[in-house]
Amino acid sequence: MEITTAPFLKLEGKVPERIPVYSLEGKKLKEIKTPKVFYTPVRKDLILKVFLALRTSRLQPKGVDPLAGKRTTAESWGVGYGVARVPRIKGSTRAAFVPQAVGGRRFGAPTTLKRIRERINRVEKRLALASAIAATAIKEIVRTRGHRIPEKIDLPIVLEDRLEEIDKTKKLREVLKKLTLWSDIERARKGVKIRAGKGKMRGRRYKVPKSILLVVTDTENIRKAARNLVGVDVVNVHKLNVELLAPGGHPGRLTVWTESAVKTLAEKFG
Numbered sequence: 001m002e003i004t005t006a007p008f009l010k011l012e013g014k015v016p017e018r019i020p021v022y023s024l025e026g027k028k029l030k031e032i033k034t035p036k037v038f039y040t041p042v043r044k045d046l047i048l049k050v051f052l053a054l055r056t057s058r059l060q061p062k063g064v065d066p067l068a069g070k071r072t073t074a075e076s077w078g079v080g081y082g083v084a085r086v087p088r089i090k091g092s093t094r095a096a097f098v099p100q101a102v103g104g105r106r107f108g109a110p111t112t113l114k115r116i117r118e119r120i121n122r123v124e125k126r127l128a129l130a131s132a133i134a135a136t137a138i139k140e141i142v143r144t145r146g147h148r149i150p151e152k153i154d155l156p157i158v159l160e161d162r163l164e165e166i167d168k169t170k171k172l173r174e175v176l177k178k179l180t181l182w183s184d185i186e187r188a189r190k191g192v193k194i195r196a197g198k199g200k201m202r203g204r205r206y207k208v209p210k211s212i213l214l215v216v217t218d219t220e221n222i223r224k225a226a227r228n229l230v231g232v233d234v235v236n237v238h239k240l241n242v243e244l245l246a247p248g249g250h251p252g253r254l255t256v257w258t259e260s261a262v263k264t265l266a267e268k269f270g
Contacts, residue, residue: 015039015137021158021259026178029160032259035266038156040134042141043127048249050128050242053120063112069105072096125242130269132242135251136213147211147254148187150180157181157256163214164258167221169228176212184254185211188231210247213255215240217264237261
Protein backbone atom coordinates (compact mmCIF):
# COMPACT_ATOMS: atom_id res chain seq x y z
CA MET A 1 0.00 0.00 0.00
CA GLU A 2 1.28 3.46 -0.83
CA ILE A 3 1.64 5.72 2.18
CA THR A 4 0.52 9.21 1.21
CA THR A 5 0.85 12.50 3.04
CA ALA A 6 -2.91 12.66 3.52
CA PRO A 7 -3.81 13.35 7.16
CA PHE A 8 -6.47 10.61 7.14
CA LEU A 9 -5.48 7.02 6.34
CA LYS A 10 -8.36 4.54 6.24
CA LEU A 11 -6.74 1.21 6.96
CA GLU A 12 -9.56 -0.78 8.58
CA GLY A 13 -9.37 -4.45 7.74
CA LYS A 14 -5.56 -4.52 7.63
CA VAL A 15 -5.45 -5.88 11.20
CA PRO A 16 -6.86 -9.42 11.66
CA GLU A 17 -9.78 -10.06 14.02
CA ARG A 18 -7.61 -12.30 16.19
CA ILE A 19 -3.91 -11.84 16.88
CA PRO A 20 -1.44 -14.59 17.91
CA VAL A 21 0.34 -14.66 21.25
CA TYR A 22 3.94 -15.90 21.04
CA SER A 23 6.07 -17.59 23.69
CA LEU A 24 9.56 -16.36 24.57
CA GLU A 25 10.87 -19.13 22.30
CA GLY A 26 9.02 -17.63 19.31
CA LYS A 27 6.31 -20.31 19.15
CA LYS A 28 2.63 -19.50 18.72
CA LEU A 29 0.71 -20.26 21.92
CA LYS A 30 -2.83 -19.05 21.24
CA GLU A 31 -4.91 -16.29 19.71
CA ILE A 32 -6.73 -13.43 21.39
CA LYS A 33 -9.34 -11.02 20.13
CA THR A 34 -7.92 -7.82 18.64
CA PRO A 35 -8.84 -4.70 20.68
CA LYS A 36 -10.93 -2.17 18.76
CA VAL A 37 -8.31 0.51 19.27
CA PHE A 38 -6.19 -1.12 16.54
CA TYR A 39 -8.91 -0.27 14.00
CA THR A 40 -8.74 3.47 14.66
CA PRO A 41 -8.07 5.47 11.44
CA VAL A 42 -4.51 6.82 11.39
CA ARG A 43 -4.60 10.63 11.71
CA LYS A 44 -1.07 11.85 10.97
CA ASP A 45 -2.04 15.50 11.40
CA LEU A 46 -3.53 14.90 14.86
CA ILE A 47 -0.58 12.77 15.99
CA LEU A 48 1.86 15.54 15.01
CA LYS A 49 -0.26 18.19 16.75
CA VAL A 50 -0.34 16.26 20.04
CA PHE A 51 3.36 15.37 19.76
CA LEU A 52 4.32 19.05 19.49
CA ALA A 53 2.00 19.92 22.39
CA LEU A 54 3.72 17.31 24.57
CA ARG A 55 7.13 18.69 23.60
CA THR A 56 6.19 22.26 24.59
CA SER A 57 5.15 21.06 28.07
CA ARG A 58 8.82 20.34 28.82
CA LEU A 59 10.16 23.72 27.72
CA GLN A 60 11.62 25.88 30.48
CA PRO A 61 10.57 29.56 30.56
CA LYS A 62 13.56 31.84 30.20
CA GLY A 63 14.05 35.58 30.29
CA VAL A 64 16.69 38.24 30.87
CA ASP A 65 17.46 40.57 33.73
CA PRO A 66 15.14 43.61 33.30
CA LEU A 67 18.10 45.92 33.95
CA ALA A 68 20.56 44.13 31.65
CA GLY A 69 22.43 46.74 29.56
CA LYS A 70 20.70 49.60 31.38
CA ARG A 71 23.04 50.02 34.34
CA THR A 72 24.72 53.16 33.04
CA THR A 73 24.53 56.92 33.52
CA ALA A 74 25.00 57.58 29.79
CA GLU A 75 23.11 60.54 28.34
CA SER A 76 22.65 61.89 24.84
CA TRP A 77 24.65 64.98 23.89
CA GLY A 78 21.70 66.33 22.01
CA VAL A 79 21.92 68.16 18.66
CA GLY A 80 24.68 70.35 17.26
CA TYR A 81 27.66 68.03 17.53
CA GLY A 82 27.41 66.24 14.17
CA VAL A 83 27.07 62.82 15.80
CA ALA A 84 24.17 60.46 16.42
CA ARG A 85 21.94 61.42 19.32
CA VAL A 86 22.43 58.15 21.22
CA PRO A 87 23.28 58.00 24.93
CA ARG A 88 27.04 58.25 25.43
CA ILE A 89 29.16 57.44 28.45
CA LYS A 90 30.23 60.63 30.26
CA GLY A 91 33.80 61.63 29.56
CA SER A 92 33.87 59.48 26.43
CA THR A 93 32.31 59.24 22.96
CA ARG A 94 31.33 55.60 23.39
CA ALA A 95 27.63 54.82 22.90
CA ALA A 96 25.75 52.86 25.59
CA PHE A 97 22.27 51.67 26.62
CA VAL A 98 20.80 51.43 23.10
CA PRO A 99 20.44 47.99 21.40
CA GLN A 100 22.97 48.77 18.65
CA ALA A 101 25.72 49.65 21.15
CA VAL A 102 28.22 47.20 22.61
CA GLY A 103 26.94 46.11 26.03
CA GLY A 104 23.59 47.79 25.43
CA ARG A 105 20.14 46.43 26.22
CA ARG A 106 18.67 43.69 24.06
CA PHE A 107 15.85 44.51 21.67
CA GLY A 108 12.78 42.32 22.17
CA ALA A 109 14.39 40.39 25.01
CA PRO A 110 12.74 37.07 26.00
CA THR A 111 10.51 37.08 29.05
CA THR A 112 9.33 34.37 31.43
CA LEU A 113 5.76 35.55 30.89
CA LYS A 114 5.71 34.42 27.26
CA ARG A 115 3.27 31.59 26.56
CA ILE A 116 5.37 28.69 25.30
CA ARG A 117 3.11 25.76 26.25
CA GLU A 118 0.58 24.61 23.69
CA ARG A 119 -2.73 23.45 25.11
CA ILE A 120 -4.51 20.43 23.65
CA ASN A 121 -8.07 19.15 24.02
CA ARG A 122 -8.43 15.92 25.98
CA VAL A 123 -10.57 14.36 23.24
CA GLU A 124 -7.94 15.18 20.61
CA LYS A 125 -5.17 13.84 22.84
CA ARG A 126 -7.03 10.58 23.38
CA LEU A 127 -7.85 10.18 19.68
CA ALA A 128 -4.21 10.83 18.72
CA LEU A 129 -3.08 8.17 21.21
CA ALA A 130 -5.53 5.64 19.76
CA SER A 131 -4.41 6.57 16.25
CA ALA A 132 -0.73 6.13 17.16
CA ILE A 133 -1.50 2.72 18.69
CA ALA A 134 -3.32 1.65 15.51
CA ALA A 135 -0.34 2.73 13.36
CA THR A 136 1.93 0.26 15.19
CA ALA A 137 -0.12 -2.62 13.78
CA ILE A 138 0.32 -1.70 10.08
CA LYS A 139 3.49 -2.98 8.42
CA GLU A 140 3.54 -0.36 5.68
CA ILE A 141 3.62 2.51 8.17
CA VAL A 142 6.15 0.82 10.45
CA ARG A 143 8.49 0.15 7.53
CA THR A 144 8.10 3.77 6.39
CA ARG A 145 9.73 4.79 9.68
CA GLY A 146 12.73 2.62 8.75
CA HIS A 147 12.17 -0.34 11.08
CA ARG A 148 13.22 -3.77 9.93
CA ILE A 149 10.42 -6.34 10.12
CA PRO A 150 10.69 -9.90 8.77
CA GLU A 151 8.02 -10.97 6.29
CA LYS A 152 6.93 -14.01 8.27
CA ILE A 153 5.87 -12.07 11.38
CA ASP A 154 2.56 -10.22 11.62
CA LEU A 155 1.73 -7.07 13.54
CA PRO A 156 0.87 -6.35 16.29
CA ILE A 157 3.47 -8.52 18.04
CA VAL A 158 2.14 -9.93 21.32
CA LEU A 159 4.24 -11.99 23.76
CA GLU A 160 3.29 -13.94 26.85
CA ASP A 161 3.52 -12.18 30.22
CA ARG A 162 6.74 -14.03 31.13
CA LEU A 163 8.52 -11.26 29.20
CA GLU A 164 8.06 -8.97 32.20
CA GLU A 165 10.08 -11.35 34.42
CA ILE A 166 13.27 -11.01 32.33
CA ASP A 167 15.89 -8.96 34.18
CA LYS A 168 19.03 -9.74 32.16
CA THR A 169 20.01 -8.15 28.85
CA LYS A 170 21.41 -11.47 27.62
CA LYS A 171 18.03 -13.22 28.06
CA LEU A 172 16.14 -10.38 26.37
CA ARG A 173 18.58 -10.44 23.45
CA GLU A 174 17.95 -14.17 23.00
CA VAL A 175 14.17 -13.59 22.96
CA LEU A 176 14.43 -10.84 20.35
CA LYS A 177 16.68 -12.99 18.18
CA LYS A 178 14.17 -15.86 18.29
CA LEU A 179 11.47 -13.40 17.22
CA THR A 180 13.78 -12.18 14.39
CA LEU A 181 13.59 -8.60 15.72
CA TRP A 182 17.26 -8.22 16.67
CA SER A 183 18.13 -6.76 13.26
CA ASP A 184 16.21 -3.59 14.12
CA ILE A 185 18.33 -3.01 17.22
CA GLU A 186 21.45 -3.54 15.12
CA ARG A 187 20.12 -0.90 12.71
CA ALA A 188 19.74 1.54 15.60
CA ARG A 189 23.21 0.74 16.96
CA LYS A 190 24.84 1.42 13.61
CA GLY A 191 22.86 4.65 13.24
CA VAL A 192 24.25 6.38 16.33
CA LYS A 193 25.81 9.68 15.20
CA ILE A 194 27.64 12.53 16.87
CA ARG A 195 25.46 15.62 16.84
CA ALA A 196 26.48 18.58 14.71
CA GLY A 197 26.65 21.87 16.56
CA LYS A 198 26.95 23.11 20.14
CA GLY A 199 24.56 20.49 21.48
CA LYS A 200 27.67 18.32 21.82
CA MET A 201 28.68 20.47 24.79
CA ARG A 202 25.25 20.44 26.39
CA GLY A 203 24.71 16.84 27.38
CA ARG A 204 23.28 15.63 24.07
CA ARG A 205 26.41 14.60 22.19
CA TYR A 206 24.90 11.60 20.41
CA LYS A 207 21.83 11.23 18.22
CA VAL A 208 20.40 7.76 18.88
CA PRO A 209 17.77 6.25 16.54
CA LYS A 210 14.64 4.73 18.06
CA SER A 211 14.18 0.98 17.93
CA ILE A 212 11.69 -1.34 19.69
CA LEU A 213 9.14 -0.13 22.23
CA LEU A 214 8.21 -2.72 24.87
CA VAL A 215 4.73 -2.14 26.35
CA VAL A 216 4.16 -4.06 29.59
CA THR A 217 2.13 -3.86 32.80
CA ASP A 218 5.10 -4.20 35.18
CA THR A 219 8.38 -2.48 34.25
CA GLU A 220 10.45 -3.33 37.34
CA ASN A 221 12.49 -6.21 35.85
CA ILE A 222 12.25 -5.72 32.08
CA ARG A 223 13.50 -2.13 32.38
CA LYS A 224 16.82 -3.40 33.79
CA ALA A 225 17.16 -5.85 30.90
CA ALA A 226 16.38 -3.30 28.18
CA ARG A 227 18.20 -0.20 29.42
CA ASN A 228 21.48 -1.22 27.75
CA LEU A 229 19.97 -1.93 24.32
CA VAL A 230 20.31 0.94 21.84
CA GLY A 231 17.04 2.65 20.96
CA VAL A 232 14.85 0.34 23.11
CA ASP A 233 12.26 1.89 25.45
CA VAL A 234 10.09 0.22 28.10
CA VAL A 235 6.78 1.74 29.20
CA ASN A 236 3.84 0.79 31.36
CA VAL A 237 0.68 0.48 29.27
CA HIS A 238 -1.05 3.02 31.54
CA LYS A 239 1.66 5.61 30.75
CA LEU A 240 1.64 5.27 26.96
CA ASN A 241 1.86 8.55 25.07
CA VAL A 242 2.17 9.79 21.51
CA GLU A 243 5.82 10.77 22.02
CA LEU A 244 6.80 7.13 22.61
CA LEU A 245 4.55 5.62 19.93
CA ALA A 246 5.37 8.23 17.28
CA PRO A 247 8.90 9.62 17.86
CA GLY A 248 9.41 12.89 16.02
CA GLY A 249 5.66 13.00 15.30
CA HIS A 250 5.97 10.13 12.79
CA PRO A 251 3.63 7.20 13.62
CA GLY A 252 4.48 3.53 13.24
CA ARG A 253 7.09 2.62 15.85
CA LEU A 254 7.97 -1.09 16.07
CA THR A 255 6.16 -2.16 19.24
CA VAL A 256 6.09 -5.40 21.23
CA TRP A 257 3.14 -5.91 23.59
CA THR A 258 2.59 -8.34 26.41
CA GLU A 259 -0.72 -10.21 26.57
CA SER A 260 -1.82 -8.38 29.73
CA ALA A 261 -0.95 -5.01 28.14
CA VAL A 262 -3.18 -5.78 25.15
CA LYS A 263 -6.04 -6.77 27.47
CA THR A 264 -5.58 -3.48 29.32
CA LEU A 265 -5.87 -1.63 26.00
CA ALA A 266 -9.19 -3.39 25.34
CA GLU A 267 -10.50 -2.25 28.75
CA LYS A 268 -9.16 1.29 28.43
CA PHE A 269 -10.42 2.05 24.92
CA GLY A 270 -13.54 -0.13 24.90
